[in-house]
Amino acid sequence: MIRRLLLFSLLGACSLPAQFGLFLVQNGQDVASSDQTYGFGTKPVGAVVNLEFHLRNSGADAILTDLHLSSTDFQFIPSAPSLPQAVAAGTALDLMVQFRPGKAGAATADLIANGVKLGTFNGIGLASVTVSMGDGSPVPSPLEFGSVKRGESSARTIRISNGENSAVLVNVGTRDKTFQVKPGTSPIPIAAGETATIEIDFVPAADGPQQSALLIDQLVFPLVGTGLEPPFPPPTIDLDRADLASAQQGKLTVRLASPSQATGTGEVDMDIQPSDASANLDSGIQFLSTGTRTATFNVNQGDTVAHFGSDISATFQTGTTAGNIVFTVKLGYFTTTKTLRIAPAVVGLDSSKAQRTSAGLDLLLSAFDNTRSATSMTFTFFDQSGTKLPPGAITVDASAALGxxxxxxxxGGAFSLHAFFPVNGNPGQVDSVEVQIVNSAGTAQTARLPFTTP
Amino acid sequence: MNRAAVFLLCVAPAVAASNFSSPLVGLTGDAQGKLHLVHGVAGSFVVRGAIAGQALDWAFAASGGLLKTADELRVLDAQGNVIGRRTASESQVLLNPRYAFFPETGELWPASAHRDRALLIQSAAVGGRVIALGPADQREIVLAACRGDHLWLLTFDITSGALKHESAPGGTIGEQACQAAHRAALLVLEDRVLLANAHEIVIQTSTGQERRLPIPRNHGTRIHRAGEDTVEIEMSGAPSFVLRFNSEGERLYELPAAEARP
Known part of the structure; x- marks a missing residue:
């Protein structure tokens, strides 16, 4: 016995530790790690994973006198090899190593043989925690947050219970900022037997379905929610003038009751409810930017007023029809109207041209009658001294022709009158003319229109 | 007594139905160079469809007008219909509603006549560079010319081509009209002269008084005689405006978009 121990001692003293190499056994083959590190993966605390290794002697016959692991998270199973042990040249010693994390977090151990580190084992221990909804019910998959308007949020409460006998640190997070964990610090310490409560807020930044995941250590809980465009604030219609009449241009502004949370477009339409139901079409009633009775506008987040292109107002024409011009703004769910009353008015004169020709007098008048009710026209001619030429005022009934x-x-009510008055004498004796036009609102009279000779 | 009898006989046909029509304000050009009729009254304009395309320049009044394309001069009647054409490939042509002036040759061509009957304006009488045509009647026409940096209004006899009268407007218009940036923006009317710049219209009356109408700031303003009492203010990158004028003054209106019209 003493002689055999001496022989082992002799062999041990002569052997070289570098002869031993550590190999992972995979599918019956020895696999060497280039950095001599071997991972055991992630396991809940208390769970186990076993990996088989060969401690191969690639040198001469040797005696293994020392073999141990530097951490108790890793163990030889079923037990450590008996030592000392002779390992003949070219043979290998079978080793089964088990990782059993005793606590949450990373674990590592070095394998030492005859005083030399031959490899490093890594593994991660998961806290033994239970995740549930705030009311203790299981977390559904996916965890639904419903439909939430942009700018608002929806919250869900999650409980994390530590079933271990010791405190654990639990890593908590989500895959993106649309779903936010409160409190935002991670890892979260949970004492033995205690429960931590966290809140997951769904804060959509865009429309439509959105997906993410709650990550508690290595546990993954799918999260889903739907973002909704928030409603526009109620719009109101402002006109730059309240006393607008026919043949005028005004400006319309769409104001918002509060800064808009939404971004989008709206439109404003204008329509005429004529005082006379049989009134003809009035194309003059329109927005100038479009040449139609509809204009679109944009509202951006934070706006308190709508934008028509680069302007904050839309210029429109009132046309030449008495009645109510109704502006209708449509923005999101809101429809708002404003009525602009255009009062019946006497005939408005726009322009005139009175010319003498060799044959007589030529009179061209542009005017508008927003009531379409003009009846009589009266022409009064004057000589150079301002004296009325006989027979004085000449009145004719124009109602049928104008109608x-x-x-x-x-x-609408715009019209042009071209009247020619043949003259047998010298037209140069006629200096000017006044024109009166009567409609249901009263009598309009032009200034004295001088005749010119081209 | 005889005169009175004449008037009485003529009143009835003067207001017959055919004598009522849609009032024509004038013309306007769009961003593509197409010309459109503008109907309605001041403040209630209606821009109609295009009547002609690619107008390089134009002038229009109650009696009709002239339109210059790349290779033609077209004569328009009072309703904007093309009633005459003449080959004119010259790039430099100055227009008023009744005459076209070719600065390179000094020819003044009446819209109603064959070009062979053009009147020659002697360059020596001009003594400078003609930059705009002013009003004309059956006897005379006004040419706006730069002599050095000063604006002169020269009145020529339509029949003989002789220089009858000349005057130099003072004020802002006299100082600025001959600056390069303003050459396309001078308009000489019967009783006032208009000069457009990037932010205002300067108006000088026949008595020499000047007043200003602000316009949206832009990078290039051109003004056209667009109707009997209408001037179109054409601005790059901005809606067109019209200036209506009469003996009492001027008023500026924005025009509806022409581009929206077919």
């Missing part, structure tokens, strides 16, 4: 014209016109 006939209006039925075929799309210009």
């Amino acid at each position: 006939q014209f209006f039925t075929s016109s799309d210009l």
Whole structure:
């Protein structure tokens, strides 16, 4: 016995530790790690994972006198090899190593043989925690947050219970900022037997379905929610003037009751409810930027007023029809109207041209009658001294002719009168003319229009 | 007594139905160079569809107008219909509603006549560079010319081509009209002269008084005689405006978008 121990001692003294190499056995083959590190993966505390290794002697016959692991998270099973042990040249010693994390977090151990580190084992221990909803019910998969308006949030409460006999640190997070963990610090310490409560807030930044995941250590809980565009604030319609009449241009502004949380477009329409139901079309009633009765506008987040292109107002024309111009703004769920009353008015004169020709007098008048009710026209001619030329005021009934014209016109109450007065004498004796036009609102009279000779 | 009888006989046909029509304000050009009729009254304009395309320049009044394309001069009647054409490939043509002036040759061509009957304006009489045509009647026409840096209004006899009268407007218009940036923005009317710049219209009356109308700031303003009492203010990158004028003054209106019209 003493001689055999001496022989082992002799062999041990002569052997070289570098002869031993550590190999992972995979599918019956020895696999060497290039950095001599071997991972055991992630396991809940108390769970086990076993890996088989060969401690191969690639040198001469040797005696293994020392073999141990530097951490108790890793163990030889079923037990450590008996030592000392002779390992003949070219043979290997079978080793089964078990990782059993005793606590949450990373674990590592070095394998030492005859005083030399041959490899390093890594593993991660998961806290033995239980995750449930705030009311203790299981966390559904996916965890649904419902539909949430942009700018608002929806919260779910999660409980994390530590079933261990010691405190644990639990890593908590989500995959993106749409779902936010409160409190935001991680890892969360949980004392033995205690429970921590966290809140998951769904804060959508965009429309539509959104997905993410709650990560508690290595546990993954799918999260889903739907973002909704928030409603626009109620719009109101402002006109730059309240006393607008026919043939005028005004500005319309769409104001918002509060800074908009939403971004999008709206439109404003204008329509005429004529005082005379049989009134003809009035194409003059329109927005200038579009040349139509509809204009679109944009609202951006934070706006308190709508934008028509680069302007904050839309210029419109009132046309030449008495009645109510109704502006209708449509923005999101809201429809708002404003009525602009256009009062019946006497005939408005726009322009005139009175010329003498060799044959007589030529009179061209542009005017508008927003009531379409003009009846009589009176022409009074004057000489150079301002004296009325006989027979004085000459009145004619224009109602039928003008009414006939209006039925075929799309210009509302606008009309042009071209009147020619043949003269047998010298037209140069006629200096000017005044024109009176009577409609249901009263009598309009032009200034004295001088005749010119081209 | 005889005169009175004449008037009485003529009143009835003066207001017949056919004598009522849609009032024509004038013309306007769009961003593509197309010309459109503008109907309605001041403050209630209606821009119609395009009547002609690619107008390089144009002028229009109650009696009609002239339109310059790349290779033609077209004569328009009072309703904007093309009633005459003449080959004119010259790039430099100055227009008023009744005449076209070719600065390179000094020819003044009446819209109603064959070009062979053009009147020659002697360059010596001009003594400078013609930059705009002013009003014309059956006897005379006004040419706006730069002599050095000063603006002169020269009145020529339509029949003989002789220089009858000349005057130099003072004020801002006299100082600025001959600056390069303003050459396309001078308009000489019967009783006032208009000069457009990047932010205002300067108006000088026949008595020499000047007043200003602000316009949206832009990078290039051109003004056209667009109707009998209408001037179009054409601005790059901005809506067109019209200036209506009469003996009492001027008023500026924005025009509806022409681009929206077919």
